[in-house]
């Protein structure tokens with residue numbers, strides 16, 4: 001038999017699948033899986049139910065007009081960013097498809113793509129399937145900052161783009177405006193693009209403020225902004241995402257999207273179009289819900305002596321592994337001895353060993369789930 005694609009051959013089962021299987025076999029509380037164990041708000045699910053009448057055929061490939069209108073409106077209302085709904089916004093099957101379409105539309109074989117590690121694992125797959133070469137730049141604990149010299153040295157004449165994510169999975173970090181500005185300076189200097197994955201844009205706590213890369217000076221033209229309704233509404237199974245970019249890039253992305261999924265679930269697009277109109281009213285309760293869950297898990301872990309990092313964004317908290325124990329072993333120990341599943345960080349690095357020092361816990365869980373996990377961890 002002829003071999004399968006050689007890039008695919010190098011892919012392994014995701015760490016999420018491995019850990020979930022182990023957690024299931026030991027009946028452990030699963031704080032590894034990075035999504036809520038509760039439903040999104042009832043009012044949005046009601047909107048969805050009503051959307052199923054007469055709206056069940058293919059949507060336009062770029063997404064229904066009502067949803068592109070709502071997306072364009074919220075970027076304007078929240079960030080003062082203008083995107084033309086006819087040319088610059090495309091609805092995708094979640095942020096994941098958006099990431100793949102962007103990679104396939106922009107990367108040529110041999111292009112280098114800078115990725116900050118730890119990264120969201122789909123980035124490396126998307127870059128490699130497009131024939132690109134990931135160039136890792138490490139974020140160093142405990143603040144998960146990049147070293148500017150390392151970032152400068154990562155750029156070369158072959159750099160096509162940077163894959164960036166803030167608020168950041170898995171660290172929970174929200175990048176400061178100084179960090180963003182120094183990154184953008186290099187992007188402009190080297191005339192490259194940036195994919196800015198902002199799926200956790202509304203999940204910031206305390207004083208942390210999300211700054212979209214496209215809103216920084218001279219950046220909108222070279223930024224491909226990606227977001228998704230999955231995180232903002234706690235409805236990850238809906239898989240409604242979007243990409244905003246310049247018309248030229250958007251055209252290339254649409255060329256990929258039309259032959260990939262072609263279009264996205266029609267009735268759910270109508271529901272998200274309506275839900276985005278309520279964003280301003282909805283966000284305070286959304287933040288409070290997750291902030292309360294963070295306040296349950298993080299101080300709870302502290303009391304038990306686990307030294308968690310309290311995140312300023314996302315729904316993840318990292319805990320350091322004990323001296324001399326690596327993340328994979330620690331994760332397995334926690335499942336076997338404490339019946340709590342977490343995610344080890346080392347699979348999200350290409351270069352550094354920093355990941356061996358942490359596991360990630362997700363607090364997008366019911367109060368009872370978190371209380372049970374804390375009880376088990378005591």
Ligand SMILES: Cc1ncc(COP(=O)(O)O)c(C=O)c1O
Pocket residue numbers: 034093094095096097120165169197199227228229230236239240241
């Ligand atoms: C940083 C990041 N980007 C993208 C995604 C994928 O989003 P979606 O479910 O909309 O495809 C996730 C999901 O966990 C994520 O954490």
